[in-house]
Amino acid sequence: MSLSKQLLILITLIFFIVFSVNFVLSVGNIKSYLEIESEIHVQDTATSLGLSLSPHMSDTQDPIIRTMMNAIFDMGYFKEMRLIDVEGNDLVTLSNPAQMEGVPQWLIKLMPMKVATAVSEISSGWNISGTLYVTTNPGYGYLKLYEQGKATLKFSLLIFFGALGLLILVLRFTLQSLKEIEKQANEISSGNFTIIQNLPWTLEVKSVAQAMNSMSHKIGNMIARLNNKLESLSENLKRDSLTNLLNQATFNVNLKLALSSGQYGYAIFIKFDDLALITKQLGNEAVNSLLKDFATILLASEKAGTSSYRLYGSEFALLCPAYDDVAINELAEQLKQQITELGQQNNIDDLVHMGIIRFARSSDFEKLLPAMREAYEQSRNIGSNAYFIKEDSVSSMSELDWKAAINSAIENNMPEITFTSEAYNYSDDTAVKVMEEAFTIVKDSVGNTLSIGTFFSMAQEFGLEEELDKCIVNKILLLMEEIQQSVPVTINLSMTSVASSTFSAWLQARLEHSIVRPELLAFSVTAYSAAKDLTAFANFSIFVKSLGAKTLLKRYSSDIIAIDMLKELHIDYIRLARDLTSDIGSNSNKLDLLEIMHEVSHLLDVRVIAEDVADDDDFELVKNAGIYGIGR
C-alpha cells in the first residue's frame, strides 16, 4: 500500500474519530443545555405564576386561580400544572399528554431527556397558602434536540468532507516530491540520470532529493567521461597509426553501409607497386615520411566528400560516394598529378597505380574488392601513376532480375530461416546460450543462394522491405513455435519497417496470435541505420517494450551512437562490431574499449554481445572483460 494511502486512511480515521467525538459531545451539550433551559423556564414559570396567584389564595375556590393557570398552561410548554393547598389537597390540576411529533422514537430511547418539575410555595398575607408544581413538556426539548442534532451532523459532515478534501490536496502536494524522487530513482536505475529541478520544500525530503541529484549528476558525469574515452578509443581503433587514415575494417563497414543505404559512386584502390623496393632505396624513415605525405594527399581529397583508407601496408583506398564519371575523372587526374609530384620529390617516377570501380545498390560487396584489384592491374598497363576506371557496377543480376526475385520470394514465402550466431554467457561454470540470430537465406529460381545483403538492399530500392520484413518475421515466429524456441532470437528489420506504423500494427496483431514468449524476440537494426532516424527507432523500442519484446543494435560502436544515448533509445542489447573483438592482443585499445563498454553497459542495464570471436586468445580476453554474450 502506498504511503499516501496509508496516511490518508490514518488521518481520515483520526478525522472521523475527532468529528464523531465532537458530534457526540455537541449533541450531549445541546441536550444538557435544553434540559437546563427547560428547568429554568419551568422554575421561572412556577415562581412568576406563584407570585401572581398569591393575592388570590385567600379564596382557594376563586375561579381566577384556574383561569390564570389555564392562561399559562395553554401556551403548551407544560406537561402538567398542579396547585395544592397547605394541607396537600389538590386545588387545580391541568395536564397534557406529552406529544413527540416529528421526533423519531430511537432518539427518545437513545437520549432520554429529564422532565423538569419546578416547585413554588405560595403565601397569602403572612400565611403559607399552597404549593404550585409545574412540569415541563419534553416534546419541545426532543424536537429542538433532533433539529439541532441534524444541523450539527450536517455541518460536521460538511466540515469532515471539506477537511478530507483539503487533506488530500495537502497530501498530494507533499507526497508529489516523494513520487518525483521515486521516479528519479527508477530513472537512475534504468540508466537515465535525471535531475529534480524543483526541489521540495519539506526539509527532510529536500535533503534526500539533493542527495539523489548529486548521485545522479556524478554517475551521469562518470558515464559521459567513459563515453568520451570510448569515442577516443573507437576513433583510434578505426585509424592507421602511421598515416591516421581509416583502416581496412572501417573501409569494409563503410562500403557495406554505402551499398545497403542505396548509395552509388566510385571506390578507388591505390597500391604502391613495390613499397619494399622503395624502402630498400630510401630507408624506413623516409618511407614513413613518404607514406604520411601520400596520406596527406588522400586526406586533402576528403574535402570533396571522399573518405580515405589504408587497407594494408602499401594498399590504400578512397570511397567517393555520389561521384559521377566526370567528377571521378577529375579526382583521378588530380590525384595522379599530386602523386606524380610526390614521386618526383622522392626521385621515384612510378609510385602507385589506381584501380577505380563504380558501385551502386545492386553491387555485390564480395565482388567489389577483387574487381578493384583487377582495375588496379589494368591501370599498371597504362603508365606511371595511372588509373583505370571500371564502369561495370559489379552486379550479378540486373535490377529487373532483382525485383522479380524479391517479389517471387515474398509472394511464394520463400525466405528460409536458420538460427545462427549463437552467443553464450560464460559468467557461470557452464556456458548458457543467451542469443541466436535469425539468418535469412533466399535462393533464385535455379536454386542459387542470393547475396542477402544485396537482396535486402534491392528490396529497399523497390520499396518492398516492409513486406519482406513481415514475411521473414512471420517465418521466424513459425519456426520458433515449431521448435519451441527458448533462447532469445535476434530478428533483423529494415529502418523502413521500424518507422512504419502499419508494420507496428501488423507486428502487434501477429504477436497476439503467437505462442512465442515476446521476451524471446530481440528486434534489431544496425547502429548506423538507427543513427539516421533515432526518434523513429526510440518510438519503435517503446512500442516493442509495450509488447514485452526487446531491441538490439547491431554493429554497435560508440562513435555512431553515444553510449549514454542507449537508454533514451530503450535498447536492451548491443552487438559489437566484429572488428572490436578480433585480434585484441595486438591492440590494447580494444581491450580497454571492451572493459569500458562492459562497465557502462552494466550501469545502463544494457547487455553486450560479441559475435564471431574465433580466436581463443580473443575469446579469453572478451570473456574476462565481462561481456554478457559471446558468439564463436
Added chain:
Amino acid sequence: MFAKQNYKFLCGIVIAVCLGASLPIIADLNITEAFLINIEQKYNKFARKRVESWQELIEVSQDLTDDEKLNVVNNFFNSNVMFIDDQALWGKEDYWATPMEFLSIGAGDCEDYSIAKYFTLKAIGVAEEKLRLTYVKAINIGQAHMVLTYFKDKRSIPVVLDNLDTDIKPANLRKDLVPVYSFNGGGLWLAKARGSGKRVGDASRLSLWEDLESRMNNPDN
C-alpha cells in the same frame, strides 16, 4: 421607589439562594485562630470579638427551645450590628454581605440581618421548613423591607424577626408591615443563579456559600 422595591425583591432571591445552599457548611464552620487574627488585622479587635461571640452563641444555643433560640439570635444581631444601607457601607446600590463580613464590619442592611439570623438559627438546629424570608413593605418608613419569619406550623401565624422593631412579635401584630411574598429558599436558587451569570446545570454543584466562604477566606478579594 418601585424600582428600588423590585431591586430589593431580587436581593431577597439572592439571599434565599444563599440560605438554601449554605447551611450544612455553616454548621460545620470551624473558625480557627488564624482566621480570627485575619479578621482582626483586616477590621479591628471589635470585629474579632463579634465573631468570637457569634461562635460562642452557636456553641451554647444548641439545646435551647425554638423560642429561646429565636430570642437569642434576634437579640445578638440587633444589639451587636448597626443598620447602615449598602450605598453608605459598601458604596453599592446593593451588596450581599457574607454573615462573616456583616459581623466583621459590624453593620448592614435588612437583608444582611435576615440572612445572618437565618444562617445562625439553622446552625443551632431550627428546622429549615419553619423559616421564611419575607418581603414586606415597611409603612412607617415607606420602603421595601425584608424580615425573617418563623412558622411554628404551616397553618400558624408566623412570628417576625426584624431589625426595625427589635422585639419578636406575631405577624398579625405588626401593622407597620405589609407582607408581599415569602420564599422558600430552595425554590429560587436557579433563577438567581441564572441572573448572576453563574453556571446552572446541576443544583448540587451550585454553592453560593462557596463564594461567600471564598471571600471570607480571602479578604483581599
